[in-house]
Amino acid sequence: MNANLIADVAEYLGVEKPYEIRIxxxxxxxxxxFCEQRMRKGKIIxxxxxxxxxxxxxxxxxxxxxxxxxxxxxxxxxxxxxxEGQYHGEDFAYAAADVEQTFGIxxxxxxxxxxx
Ligand SMILES: [Zn+2]
Numbered sequence: 001m002n003a004n005l006i007a008d009v010a011e012y013l014g015v016e017k018p019y020e021i022r023i024x025x026x027x028x029x030x031x032x033x034f035c036e037q038r039m040r041k042g043k044i045i046x047x048x049x050x051x052x053x054x055x056x057x058x059x060x061x062x063x064x065x066x067x068x069x070x071x072x073x074x075x076x077x078x079x080x081x082x083x084e085g086q087y088h089g090e091d092f093a094y095a096a097a098d099v100e101q102t103f104g105i106x107x108x109x110x111x112x113x114x115x116x
Contacts, residue, residue: 001064009068013075019047027054033066035073047074068108088114
């Protein structure tokens, strides 16, 4: 995987805040990756994306598809559209299809698993 790809996807999405990507050797119960926001005084100061390696391996998704997926959540958070119950709503599906097509990444959005 090319390091430029991560930076290019983040820039394409318009993610402005810094982001940190961690790779964990632990599995996660229900997610291959997770994106959380660090806040100060009600504002996002950075995104922390954790990738759960065993869960990614078990899912069969590529590392880039999971990173691209989580970067879309980072973008949603900055836009104020990362809303409970709509994490993978229309905005997400549209952005994911766009990123898949633009960068040739498969399965950024998986409707069977990305249900919430
Ligand atoms: Zn997601």
